[in-house]
Amino acid sequence: MTDRAGKFFWYELMTSDPDAAIAFYGDVVGWSVTPFGGGDPNGDVYHVVSSAHGGVGGIMAIPAEAATCGMSSWWGGYIGSADVDADAARLSAAGASIRRAPQDIPGVGRFAVMGDPGGATFMLLNGSSPEGMTPPPPMTPGHVGWHELHSGDFDADLAFYTGQFGWVTGDAMDMGPMGSYQLLSQERVASFDGMTGAIMPKPAEMPMPGWLFYFSVADIDAAHDRITAGGGTVLHGPMEVPGGAWIVQATDPQGAMFAVVGMRSNKEAGR
Incomplete structure (x- = not known):
């Protein structure tokens, strides 16, 4: 289990x-x-x-x-x-x-x-069920591939999640005026491949702190087009991230913020 x-x-x-x-x-x-x-x-x-x-x-x-x-x-x-x-x-x-x-x-x-x-x-x-849920392989389409906390108190939240849940830190990426993008692993594996998310200071344009969940998709450009065709709003992306994947941050037609992560099937595609 x-x-x-x-x-x-x-x-x-x-x-x-x-x-x-x-x-x-x-x-x-x-x-x-x-x-x-x-x-x-x-x-x-x-x-x-x-x-x-x-x-x-x-x-x-x-x-x-x-x-x-x-x-x-x-x-x-x-x-x-x-x-x-x-x-x-x-x-x-x-x-x-x-x-x-x-x-x-x-x-x-x-x-x-x-x-x-x-x-x-x-x-x-x-x-209440005694059965556990087997985690899917990384980047399984439809599952969450990345967890990103837009923090209201970076230092306190980093200490909280690592201290209380045993999450471990990976590299920290300097984002200039936006602060640090600190990689985290919920799997207690301190390697880049074991990272499952990150914490960063809440951007000024975000109304409140919150977790942003990235759902894995097979083709990031197809997902981008489906978001807009379905009445969603693309906020950012497609943008390439370390490791070769691409992300899109968006809101759905009812206003909930979400993100998708996946590969680009057409290497020459541009937005």
Whole structure:
């Protein structure tokens, strides 16, 4: 059984229009969708999204009470926890905030919503199923290939994730006035090939700190075209990154920020 404690393993989109989001990401990323359970009393359904390798995450409507409070569409990530209550208390003592106290989701497990020291949101989850999820090979289409924290407090957040989850650091890239781009590994492997994400200071144009998840695609230019054709907005890219892959950062038609990473099939293609 795969140990997923301390690692991102499930990704969830809360959106103002689940049906539109399902169609958009199905075209851009290539997911299949399966409704989970019978939904809640208000008729909302949780849609599990999967690649050929297995489950990736879920898409659901923004809860009514959250929409009333002004929540907009966004992607969140779940970090595995062997004991959500104990981890929430431990992380709170280390500078995190508990935004939603631990509670059970019938048939799923126990979760909590947390904020890191810089203000970015993440979730803890201890699934009720005893079966682990086998992580896909790197750059498997449809799965998250990179985790990027736009931090509200770079030094505090770096110390938090490395100290509390055991993540290790790789190289740090100087981005000039934007600060440092610090590579991280959730796999506790201090090599470039083992890096699974990075932390950087939040750019001034971003309204709040947050995690940005990069979904792997087979062809970055095809994904770029599908984003725009589907009503999304490209914010940046395609841009080549170290290692030879290319990225595109974008928002979906409902405004949730996401990114894609993949290779360029046509080496001469330009944007």
